[in-house]
Amino acid sequence: MSGAPARRSASGGPTTPMPDALLARGPSPRRLWTDRAASAAMLATVALALLPVVLIFYYIIREGFSAMNWEFLTQSMPYSFRKEGGGFLNGLIGTLIMVGVATAVAVPFGVLAAVYLVEYGKNGLLAQLIRFFSDVMTGVPSVFVGLFVYTAFVVPFGFGALMGAAALAIIMLPIIVRSTEEMLKLVPLEIKNASYALGAAKWQTVTRVVLPSALPGITTGVLLAVARAAGETAPLILTALGSLTITTKLLGEPISALPLAIFDGARTPFAAGQARAWAGALELLLIVLVFTLLARVASSRSSISR
Amino acid sequence: MSEGAVTLAASTRRRGVGRRVDRAFGILTAASGSLVLLVLAYMVLTTTNTALPVFRAEGISFVTGSEWLPSRGVFGILPFIYGTLVTSAIALVIAVPISVGLSLYLTEVAPAWLRGPVGYAVDLLAAVPSVVYGLWGVFVLLPLFLQPIAEALGSAFGFLPIFAPPASGISYFGAGVVLGIMIIPIISALAREVFRAVPADDRYAAYALGATRWEMIWGAVIPRSRAGLVGAVMLGLGRALGETIAVALLVGSRPSISASVLQPGYSMAAVIANQFQEADAPQIRALVGVGVVLFAITILINMAARLLVWRMVAER
Numbered sequence: 001m002s003g004a005p006a007r008r009s010a011s012g013g014p015t016t017p018m019p020d021a022l023l024a025r026g027p028s029p030r031r032l033w034t035d036r037a038a039s040a041a042m043l044a045t046v047a048l049a050l051l052p053v054v055l056i057f058y059y060i061i062r063e064g065f066s067a068m069n070w071e072f073l074t075q076s077m078p079y080s081f082r083k084e085g086g087g088f089l090n091g092l093i094g095t096l097i098m099v100g101v102a103t104a105v106a107v108p109f110g111v112l113a114a115v116y117l118v119e120y121g122k123n124g125l126l127a128q129l130i131r132f133f134s135d136v137m138t139g140v141p142s143v144f145v146g147l148f149v150y151t152a153f154v155v156p157f158g159f160g161a162l163m164g165a166a167a168l169a170i171i172m173l174p175i176i177v178r179s180t181e182e183m184l185k186l187v188p189l190e191i192k193n194a195s196y197a198l199g200a201a202k203w204q205t206v207t208r209v210v211l212p213s214a215l216p217g218i219t220t221g222v223l224l225a226v227a228r229a230a231g232e233t234a235p236l237i238l239t240a241l242g243s244l245t246i247t248t249k250l251l252g253e254p255i256s257a258l259p260l261a262i263f264d265g266a267r268t269p270f271a272a273g274q275a276r277a278w279a280g281a282l283e284l285l286l287i288v289l290v291f292t293l294l295a296r297v298a299s300s301r302s303s304i305s306r
Numbered sequence: 307m308s309e310g311a312v313t314l315a316a317s318t319r320r321r322g323v324g325r326r327v328d329r330a331f332g333i334l335t336a337a338s339g340s341l342v343l344l345v346l347a348y349m350v351l352t353t354t355n356t357a358l359p360v361f362r363a364e365g366i367s368f369v370t371g372s373e374w375l376p377s378r379g380v381f382g383i384l385p386f387i388y389g390t391l392v393t394s395a396i397a398l399v400i401a402v403p404i405s406v407g408l409s410l411y412l413t414e415v416a417p418a419w420l421r422g423p424v425g426y427a428v429d430l431l432a433a434v435p436s437v438v439y440g441l442w443g444v445f446v447l448l449p450l451f452l453q454p455i456a457e458a459l460g461s462a463f464g465f466l467p468i469f470a471p472p473a474s475g476i477s478y479f480g481a482g483v484v485l486g487i488m489i490i491p492i493i494s495a496l497a498r499e500v501f502r503a504v505p506a507d508d509r510y511a512a513y514a515l516g517a518t519r520w521e522m523i524w525g526a527v528i529p530r531s532r533a534g535l536v537g538a539v540m541l542g543l544g545r546a547l548g549e550t551i552a553v554a555l556l557v558g559s560r561p562s563i564s565a566s567v568l569q570p571g572y573s574m575a576a577v578i579a580n581q582f583q584e585a586d587a588p589q590i591r592a593l594v595g596v597g598v599v600l601f602a603i604t605i606l607i608n609m610a611a612r613l614l615v616w617r618m619v620a621e622r
Contacts, residue, residue, distance in 0.1 A: 027518050038520035042415055045407030046424060049494070052487045053427050056434060059446045112338035120332050121339065130339045132612065133346055139541070139608035140349075140601065141548025143575045147597040148349040151356040170345060177342060201324045203331035231435025234550035234579050241583070259437045259551075266441040266555055274445065281438045292433050 064282025067275040073283070077244045077261065081273030088280045090246045091261035095287075097161050097248065098240065098257060099230050102168035107222055110176030115206055117177070118184040130177070137174040145170050146235030154239055159254040161247075164240035168232060172225040179221025183214040216301045223295035227288045233259035258284045350601070357595035360588070369599060374561040374577075376585065381592040383599065385561045389478060389571040390600070393553060394546040396482025396567060401489045402539055408490075409497035414523055425498070432491035440555035443484040448556070452480040456568050470566035474558070478567040481557040485549055489542035496541065496615075500534030501527055533614050540611030547604050550575035574600040 027035075072087030113130065121127025149167040157163070187210050195205040211218070236242075241254035242264065249255075258280055265277025361368060364381055371382020408428065412421050443452075452475030460473025474480075504527050512522035528535075558570020559580055578593050578600075585593060 027516065031518050031521065035518040035520040038523070039415060042407045042411035045404045046411050048404050049408045049428055049431075049490055050424070052490075053431055055446065055450075056431075056438075056442050059442060060438065063445075109338045109341055112335045113342060116332075116335035116339035120335055126336070126339070130342055134342050135612045136605060136608050137342060137346055139544045139548075139604060139611075140346075141550070141575055141597075141604055143548065143550045143578050144353070144597045144601045144604075145349070147578065147594050148353050151594060152348070152352045170349075173345070174342060177339075201328050203328050206331070227433065231437070233435070233437040234575065237579050238582055259435060262437045262441060263551060263555075266437070266444055277441055278445075281441050284435060285433075285438055288433055288435060 060278070060281050060285055063275075063278035064285075067279035068282055072276070072279050076246050077256075077276070079244055081265070081268040081270045084272040084275075086276070088256075088258060088261045088276065088283065090243060090256040091258040091280065092283070093246055093248065094161065094164075094240065094243075094255040094257040095230060095259075095284075097250075097255070098164040098168055098236070099226060101162065101165035101250070102172055102229055103222070103226055105165070106169040106172040106176055106225070110173050110222075111180050111211070111218060113173075113177045114180035114184055115211075117181045119202070119206055119210070131181075134174040134177045138178070141234075142167075142171055142232050143234035143238070146238035149235065150238045158252050159239065159241040160249065160251045161240065161255045162250045164236050164255065164257065167235035167239045168229040171232060171235065172229050175225040175228065176221055179224065180214075180218050183217030183221065184210060186217065187214050216298045220295045220299040223291045223298060227291035227295070230291065231259060231284065231288050233257075233263050236260050237263070258287075353594050353598050353601070357591055357598050360591045360595045368595060372563055376581075376589040376592070379588055381589075381595070383574070383577075383592075383596050385563045386572050386574040386577050386596060387599065388563050389557060389573040390547055390575070390603075392478045392567060392571070393482040393485055393557060393573055394543055396479060397485035397489055397546040398539065398543060400483060400486030401493055401542060404486075405490050405493035405497055405538075405542075406535070409494045409501055410523060410527070413498055413501040414519070414527065428491055428494055430491075431487065432495070434488075436488065436549060436551045439484055439488055440552040443480070443552055443556050447484065448475045448480060451475075452483060452556075456480065460568050467565040468567055470564075471568065473566075473568040474570060476556060476558045477569050478557065478571050481553045481573070482567070484552050484556055485546045488549060488552065489546050492545055493538050493542040496538035497531075497535060500531045500538060503534070504530045533617065537611045537615035540607050540614070544604050544608045544611060547607065548575055548600065550579045554579045 026032075071085060073092075074089055075085075075087045076090040077088065078084075078086040113134075117127050117130060121130070145167050149163055149170070153166060154163050191209055191213065192205055195209040200208070236257050236259065240257055240260065242260040243254045243256045247253050247255050262277045262280040262284065265273045265280065268274060268277075360381055364371065367382055369382075369387065370384055371380070372384045373380050373382045374385060375381075408424075412425060416424065456473040456475045456477060456479055459469050459479075460471040463469040464471045464473070508526040508530060509522055512526040517525060553573045554576035557573055557576055559572055559576065560570040561572050561577070564571065574596050578596055581589065582593055
């Protein structure tokens with residue numbers, strides 16, 4: 001093994017086929033059959049993984065479109081799950097408000113925190129702690145974040161849009177910190193040095209050179225965080241509570257959200273409520289996919305690449 | 307690394323105002339970074355403090371008691387811990403072989419043109435919100451697969467305690483299957499990265515010894531990836547433990563412990579979501595206590611997973 005020099009094919013890919021010369025004698029039939037069985041098993045797992053993808057998108061599109069219409073998009077819920085008609089406009093508005101406020105709060109803090117990690121803290125103790133606990137925080141169950149916001153803020157101030165937004169912001173923050181950090185790390189040292197050579201201070205270099213050149217990548221991370229927040233249900237049950245009517249108040253009044261309306265529809269035994277839940281699922285999935293797609297577009301436009 | 311940058315920056319700091327702005331900006335970023343730590347610490351303190359009376363009143367029987375009777379003020383959460391662990395274990399039994407097989411196929415076997423599309427398709431699963439999984443699970447997967455499979459398992463293996471009838475799709479089994487589907491994209495995304503990181507030289511060495519492709523995978527790829535794979539599985543497990551809505555809709559909401567996975571039960575996250583809106587003050591404290599225990603379990607799993615993944619990345 002150590003005698004022969006390592007050889008790489010021009011294509012360099014790890015799946016370069018076995019050189020024919022080595023097959024001169026060939027493996028025994030038993031080993032060949034094991035190999036074939038293993039390939040077949042791997043192919044079967046691909047089919048098993050793709051099956052739910054197909055089933056989910058097929059049924060959401062089929063059931064969702066049959067219940068989706070202009071009325072659904074532009075009207076609120078009727079006051080009973082039995083009644084047909086109406087829609088999730090109350091939920092859509094709630095989702096837009098809460099995700100919007102959460103983004104407005106989480107983005108500046110998240111980006112500044114990433115600037116600290118890359119430009120100031122580097123490999124210091126504080127920076128390592130922040131990195132580690134950001135990673136840990138992305139794994140905190142979202143329902144626990146909801147419990148926290150409930151005990152800390154809902155108990156004194158009541159249910160409302162701001163409470164839901166606070167929970168969503170806490171969920172978004174670590175995602176933005178870590179994705180932005182990865183992007184800032186890619187900014188080449190040369191352009192930072194060029195900025196310093198022109199007499200710029202560090203804060204000027206960060207705000208006028210580093211952040212703008214990493215902007216597409218930062219946008220990607222933010223959009224993915226938005227997509228994640230828009231689909232969160234559990235923390236909103238404990239903070240926004242849900243409502244059948246449209247409200248734009250930030251405080252003191254429960255507010256609905258698309259996932260909350262879908263959850264209620266999924267729990268009702270009445271066909272009309274379930275139909276609205278399917279249409280809502282289609283609406284929510286489209287919103288999430290649009291943000292995911294925009295994230296891909298933003299990252300492909302990035303001028304700095306790995 | 308940025309020696310040049312540092313000295314250049316220092317020379318621009320002679321003017322007084324600029325220097326102060328610079329320092330203020332540095333402090334601002336450090337404060338934002340510390341916010342993550344503060345929020346996490348504040349979360350732990352507030353919730354633990356709220357649940358403290360219940361912890362004191364119930365003592366160890368909070369986690370060992372199997373009676374959950376809010377009307378009588380008895381709070382034992384063992385059925386929920388049990389349900390969380392059982393549904394997550396079922397999810398892993400389903401998701402780990404599929405994710406590993408899929409990732410091996412995509413990195414080692416599939417032709418190049420197939421890798422991108424299949425990878426994207428599986429990644430799409432990660433974009434689906436959990437409430438949509440729940441809705442789809444109840445109205446599509448349950449009548450189509452979960453109920454028939456549960457009944458078949460019950461009638462074929464009903465003599466085993468874990469498949470004892472009455473068999474239902476609304477059960478640990480049903481919730482576990484949907485959880486498994488939800489964590490496939492998480493585990494497979496990391497597994498693909500881990501497999502890709504195995505040096506090509508290891509593969510060539512295996513081939514040079516006359517290995518078939520499967521022997522190369524088994525002898526060269528898998529041993530190199532073990533730590534990373536364990537990390538990937540634990541991250542999937544962390545997600546499964548904390549998943550709320552899909553489980554709330556499919557697990558059956560029965561606060562009892564049964565050995566049979568085909569019978570309804572409950573999970574920690576699901577009981578919080580389901581009972582919160584109708585709970586009185588003592589019950590809310592107990593539900594916050596459930597959240598604290600859930601947080602402790604997931605945080606331990608996550609920290610272990612991160613350390614494993616970090617160690618593997620550092621070794622590279």
